[in-house]
Amino acid sequence: MPTIEETADARRVTRWRGGLFALFGVVGVSMASWVTRTPAIRDEIGASTAGMGVVIFGLSVGAMAGVLASGYLVARHGGRPVAAVGVSLVVLSTVVLGAGAAAGSAAGVFCALMLFGSGSGLMEIAVNVEGAAVEQALGRPVLPALHGCFSAGTVVGAGLGILLTAVDFPVVWHLWAVGALCAPVALWAVLQMPAHTGRETAGSADAPRLTPAERLAVWREPRVRMLGVIVLGMALVEGAANDWLPLIMVDGYGLGSAYGSLVYTLFAVAMTAGRFCGEYVLDRFGRTTVVRTSAVFAAAGILVVVLSPHPAPAAVAVVLWGLGASLGFPVTLSAAGDTPHGAAARVSAVATTGYLAFLAGPPALGLLGEHVGLRNAMLAVAVAAVVAGTLSRAAARPAVES
Numbered sequence: 001m002p003t004i005e006e007t008a009d010a011r012r013v014t015r016w017r018g019g020l021f022a023l024f025g026v027v028g029v030s031m032a033s034w035v036t037r038t039p040a041i042r043d044e045i046g047a048s049t050a051g052m053g054v055v056i057f058g059l060s061v062g063a064m065a066g067v068l069a070s071g072y073l074v075a076r077h078g079g080r081p082v083a084a085v086g087v088s089l090v091v092l093s094t095v096v097l098g099a100g101a102a103a104g105s106a107a108g109v110f111c112a113l114m115l116f117g118s119g120s121g122l123m124e125i126a127v128n129v130e131g132a133a134v135e136q137a138l139g140r141p142v143l144p145a146l147h148g149c150f151s152a153g154t155v156v157g158a159g160l161g162i163l164l165t166a167v168d169f170p171v172v173w174h175l176w177a178v179g180a181l182c183a184p185v186a187l188w189a190v191l192q193m194p195a196h197t198g199r200e201t202a203g204s205a206d207a208p209r210l211t212p213a214e215r216l217a218v219w220r221e222p223r224v225r226m227l228g229v230i231v232l233g234m235a236l237v238e239g240a241a242n243d244w245l246p247l248i249m250v251d252g253y254g255l256g257s258a259y260g261s262l263v264y265t266l267f268a269v270a271m272t273a274g275r276f277c278g279e280y281v282l283d284r285f286g287r288t289t290v291v292r293t294s295a296v297f298a299a300a301g302i303l304v305v306v307l308s309p310h311p312a313p314a315a316v317a318v319v320l321w322g323l324g325a326s327l328g329f330p331v332t333l334s335a336a337g338d339t340p341h342g343a344a345a346r347v348s349a350v351a352t353t354g355y356l357a358f359l360a361g362p363p364a365l366g367l368l369g370e371h372v373g374l375r376n377a378m379l380a381v382a383v384a385a386v387v388a389g390t391l392s393r394a395a396a397r398p399a400v401e402s
Contacts (some may be wrong), residue, residue, distance in 0.1 A: 053366015
């Protein structure tokens with residue numbers, strides 16, 4: 001029979017995990033809310049395809065800045081305060097984005113996406129380090145389900161976006177309402193997290209603070225480099241859909257904005273299903289097979305979207321694209337945190353490499369799409385998925401999986 005202390009610890013971990021679930025959900029709802037309104041926002045600010053790529057670049061700039069700072073800040077202060085600042089910026093970004101769109105200001109939308117990117121980048125390391133700690137406490141995979149809550153949030157946000165797009169509801173009121181609803185959820189979630197997870201203390205035997213030289217040294221580890229390339233490819237696979245899928249269906253297939261948002265929702269649903277099945281498939285097949293299969297699914301789905309002569313097969317292929325994108329990123333970040341000592345530095349290094357896809361991807365794909373069409377530009381994303389799949393062995397659990 002469990003003792004009172006064991007029961008209290010179990011409840012604490014359950015609340016901790018629930019708070020992380022909620023944080024991932026808030027980011028997912030917020031992201032999908034503006035992704036589904038991308039065609040309307042594009043029209044409000046009068047941007048071309050290349051111009052929209054530059055506007056979305058604000059997301060990448062903010063995300064890179066956030067993720068570069070996050071590892072150091074988590075090691076210095078712990079995950080909770082960093083996550084609190086990050087989710088506050090995410091919620092604030094929905095308000096600024098709505099205002100920018102209403103004013104027809106490309107600069108305002110750029111700044112709002114930069115806020116969103118900064119917040120999500122700060123959270124990226126903090127929440128994944130927290131999730132890895134919960135995995136250690138529970139003794140089973142948690143990160144896929146946590147990222148599944150992000151995808152579930154995108155389904156909720158996308159569903160709301162489709163409905164409001166169909167009735168021509170103003171973008172500004174939509175995004176402001178999302179911010180108002182997400183704020184109290186975010187506050188509750190942060191309060192469920194322990195104070196000092198991931199914090200490194202000088203002189204501590206359990207969690208010694210890494211020196212700057214030791215932080216840089218993790219970048220030279222071959223496994224960290226390979227994990228970074230995997231995340232780079234899989235982040236591009238996921239980010240390309242988040243940034244461009246509604247516009248691909250609207251501009252590439254001639255669908256209406258509501259139908260373009262519906263196709264994006266199919267992607268989000270597939271991502272959600274894949275991530276909530278993550279614990280089962282990882283236990284059954286192991287990380288290496290899961291990452292390799294994810295890359296194959298993603299590449300195959302993207303190729304059909306590019307080559308299909310009709311929107312119906314493309315819409316079905318989006319499901320395969322979503323399943324392929326679902327596990328590569330969280331599984332690889334989980335692999336980066338295998339060793340508790342220096343986990344924040346390794347997760348930060350791998351996530352930073354992956355965020356290069358978010359930094360360079362939107363403008364590069366936008367410029368490429370301006371010349372060859374957005375559909376054809378996705379061929380570069382399929383190639384990135386294939387490259388990630390060839391390195392899948394790096395994700396194996398050391399001395400456990402082969």
